[in-house]
Amino acid sequence: xxxxxxxxxxxxxxxxxxxxxxxxxxxxxxxxxxxxxxxxxxxxxxxxxxxxxxxxxxxxxxxxxxxxxxxxxxxxxxxxxxxxxxxxxxxxxxxxxxxxxxxxxxxxxxxxxxxxxxxxxxxxxxxxxxxxxxxxxxxxxxxxxxxxxxxxxxxxxxxxxxxxxxxxxxxxx
Numbered sequence: 313x314x315x316x317x318x319x320x321x322x323x324x325x326x327x328x329x330x331x332x333x334x335x336x337x338x339x340x341x342x343x344x345x346x347x348x349x350x351x352x353x354x355x356x357x358x359x360x361x362x363x364x365x366x367x368x369x370x371x372x373x374x375x376x377x378x379x380x381x382x383x384x385x386x387x388x389x390x391x392x393x394x395x396x397x398x399x400x401x402x403x404x405x406x407x408x409x410x411x412x413x414x415x416x417x418x419x420x421x422x423x424x425x426x427x428x429x430x431x432x433x434x435x436x437x438x439x440x441x442x443x444x445x446x447x448x449x450x451x452x453x454x455x456x457x458x459x460x461x462x463x464x465x466x467x468x469x470x471x472x473x474x475x476x477x478x479x480x481x482x483x484x485x
Contacts, residue, residue: 365403366440372407374436375415375425380475385436387455387474389443394453398482448472452479 369392377384395406408416415422426433449455450471456462458476468480 366437368404368407369440370433370436371422371426372413372415373439374429374432375422376413377439377475377477378429378432378436380477382435382439383448384475384477385439386443386446387448387452387472387477387479389440390446390449391452391455391479392440393443394449394451398453448474449479451481453482454480 369389372392373385373388377388380387392403392406395401395412396403399406399409401409407413411417415425452471454464454468455477456465458473458478465478465480468482471479471481473479
């Protein structure tokens with residue numbers, strides 16, 4: 313008769329490591345985890361914490377700024393909020409507006425990215441909630457990666473640079 317031994321599993325890193333994303337996990341992850349004693353190292357998002365508008369905003373933040381750390385995520389959240397005011401529209405209309413947030417240009421690719429990085433959604437939700445009380449971008453309504461120079465960039469005023477993003481404010485005439 314064979315003796316059964318508990319199976320041990322290794323924790324593997326995700327597509328983007330927490331260090332790259334600027335995120336530190338509040339619960340330590342041990343390299344070896346026993347199957348019988350596992351506890352999730354992430355906190356499940358409850359329905360009380362967000363609504364559908366928050367979910368769209370958090371998904372947009374996650375796709376646009378996962379590699380920019382928490383401050384970059386908050387800054388993208390501020391841009392979404394500033395566009396809400398500018399266009400007088402709700403969050404999902406602003407985020408899903410054609411050709412505004414490049415992450416939604418290819419929805420198949422967007423859903424694949426969200427599926428692979430769903431564990432970071434809670435951090436993006438926190439950044440979205442936090443962006444309501446911050447002013448990192450000084451009223452920015454637009455941004456782009458510093459690796460490109462879009463046609464509209466010269467028409468707007470640069471407000472700040474955070475990570476690899478340059479933020480702009482539209483001048484009110």
